[in-house]
Amino acid sequence: MTEAQQQRTHVLRGPLLSFLNDPGEGDSPDPGSVLHLEDGAIWIEGGHIRAIGDYRELAPSLPQGIEVVDYSGKLMMPGFIDSHVHYVQLDIMASYGRQLLDWLNEYTFPEECRFAQQAHAENVAEAFLDEQLRVGTTTAQVFCTSHPVSVDTFFAAARQRGLRMLAGKVLMDRNAPEGLTDTVADGIRDSERLIGDWHGKDRLGYTLTPRFAPTSTAAQLDATGGILRNAPDLHLQTHLSENQGEIAWVAELFPDCQDYLGVYERYGLVGPRSTFAHGIHLTQEMRNRLAAAGANVAFCPTSNLFLGSGLFDRQACRDAGLNTTLASDVGGGTDLSGLATLKAAYQVGQLLGQPLTAWQGFYRLTLGNARALHLDAHIGSLRAGAEADIVVLDPRATPLLERRSARTRNLAEQLFALMMLGDDRTVFATWANGRCVHRRQTPAPLA
Ligand code: GUN
Ligand code: ZN
DSSP: OOHHHHHTEEEEEEEEEEESSOOOSSSSOOTTSEEEEEEEEEEEETTEEEEEEEHHHHGGGSOTTOOEEEOTTSEEEEOEEEEEEEGGGGGGSSOOSOOHHHHIIIIIHHHHHGGGSHHHHHHHHHHHHHHHHHTTEEEEEEEOOSSHHHHHHHHHHHHHTTOOEEEEOEEOOSSSOTTTOOOHHHHHHHHHHHHHHHTTSTTEEEEEEEOOGGGSOHHHHHHHHHHHHHOTTSEEEEEESOOHHHHHHHHHHOTTSSSHHHHHHHTTOOSTTEEEEEOOSOOHHHHHHHHHHTOEEEEOHHHHHHTTOOOOOHHHHHHHTOEEEEOOOTTTSSOOOHHHHHHHHHHHHHHTTOOOOHHHHHHIIIIIHHHHTTOTTTSSSOSTTSBOOEEEEOTTSSHHHHHHHHHOOSHHHHHHHHHHHOOGGGEEEEEETTEEEEEOOOOOOOO
């Protein structure tokens, strides 16, 4: 083995959990859906997992003298995935007192105007990625702004860190400040240039990103659908049926369309790689149409609570066979952490009489999101051949969590305590592309 190979070969030893399939909604996971090893090992070579298994079984085949990173007492899982987040809204998180449309006008659009400047975009992109890794999120589908430089900057920063990321330039040619709007021609030209420069480069992928129906003309949506038709391996994300004021506005702007979803359907934007953020106020018939297209709806619970948008009906989506993904939607969301997202998702579920099990929650955050985004060939599970993106959770991260973890009687209770009491401190380490990219600082002892 060369020295370079040796430097990129690691063995992580400790408890591990990964999903093989959807565990279902029951208190116990469906048979065969979970891989849990008390004393597991992940053998990493380069950016990939070479082998995984029980440590004692794998030990004889490990390279001589290889250093073993000891994560005993921790819990290793696939890196978390955030299916919908705005990196450019990091600095306006927690802006007080407005619902969607006023929040956009008062806080969001003025902040997004600043991303015409590369230096600002670089500063925020680095801070955003630092935060993502601190909370164990290794892949996200990311809104930039309408400025191409906001996209170049984000992709360059993600590539430098070896991350798998989806992102794209926001398309918006009306109903927003001049500093944010593009035109049909410029939006398409810039998107095509960015696709050429970034799509498929290392671990990066391009997501076409019309902001939402009110900020695009019919001509812009039509042109976006044209790109997608010619390049069906691209992703697409936008917003759908988040807020009643928004829905009424769409009905005014597109009186010929059957409903809000009908706008996106008319222009060819609803396909298997399309993510629709929110989807709170949908009829079952709309859910059926989304399901038939193979699209996914991103459940963004902290955002829905913060902006007062409503309660997402996860069960109705499941009944329709519609894929749901989990997302932070920062800066409408109040937390980048996947654990915080699970906590809010559980609370929303409780209000609707549909509590989220920890099994279902952690499945969605990992393999479920990977499948819905068509990334499961690469990420979302711990298995030989997968990319080595791993989060290491610490069930004793805080004195309180340590007390609670001591009382748990089985893995289901432990996972539930992690999702309800966990936060950034719970993330002991994060690995991406086979490298340790975040290690929690141990607080200095008091003098
Ligand atoms: N709808 C259109 N733009 C946005 C946005 O930036 N955040 C949220 N939550 N909804 C939107
Ligand atoms: Zn959003």
